[in-house]
Amino acid sequence: MALPRSIRDLSDRFSSLPGVGPKLSNRIALYLSISNRKLASRLEDSLKDVTEKIRLCNNCFNVTDNEDLCEICDNSERDSSTILVVETPLELYSIEETGEYKGLYHVLHGIISPVNGIGPDEIKINELINRLQNNSEIEEIIFGLNPNLEGDSTSLYITNEVKDLDLDVKTTRLAKGIPTGSSIEYMSSQTLSDSLRRRDGVE
Ligand SMILES: [Zn+2]
Known part of the structure; x- marks a missing residue:
């Protein structure tokens, strides 16, 4: 029964x-x-x-219950010259907990994954490119994506797109201290802070 x-x-x-x-x-x-x-x-x-x-911020696509911008985008004290790119809001909040990062974010809501049929157009990459084109203040894009094949290829794809724009924007990623295959969401604040401070360029 x-x-x-x-x-x-x-x-x-x-x-x-x-x-x-x-x-x-x-x-x-x-x-x-x-x-x-x-x-x-x-x-x-x-x-x-x-x-x-709950809706998504019109600028960074973080979750918010505000009308237009999330509290981070709406905060004029934040450093608008850096954008940290994450897969989901969960990584954003893990990084916020470190207190180490004072810039803005961009939430992709996914990761490029050919095996799962997710291409660049399925996630918020075009929206990130638009932000770069419309905002000359941005000097650095930091990739806070999980250290695995999909995270790395997404960082590389966006880096190439940024290069094509011919803007003076550098691309970096959280330092290699993060073990491959681990997840940013579950990393300690200390490890995350360290990897933010010692970030590497994306080649
Ligand atoms: Zn926002």
Whole structure:
């Protein structure tokens, strides 16, 4: 006998979340249906809240509940001569936690990955190029992408695009102190700070 349909439907939704398998999704669905209905209704409110209020910044594509620009782009104290490029807002917040970086960001919302059918046009690369073309203040692009094949080829692709623009903008990446295959999101603040300070040029 299977679980009642509404619990199965809820479980199916959870199982499409990153890192949640069918057993865990069944357990969560049952927990919310029977053991903790208060949490279920709070979840309902929170989901409504984020779907109604959260949008992407018009400049850097970070998540925000502001109308136009996120708090970082909107802060005139930030150094607008550097842009740190990250794959998702998660890496942005890991870097913000170090307190080391005072420039602006650009969130790609993905990474070039031919095996997954993701090309340059599927992520926010054109938007980054537009920022460079429309803003002569920018002097440096720092790649804060995870150190793996996809991160490296995305950095290289953007570097070549930047070279084609013939602007006086240098491209660097977080220093090699980050072990290959590791993830920026899970790195300690100390390691991230070090790799920001000792960044290398992208060849
Ligand atoms: Zn922004």
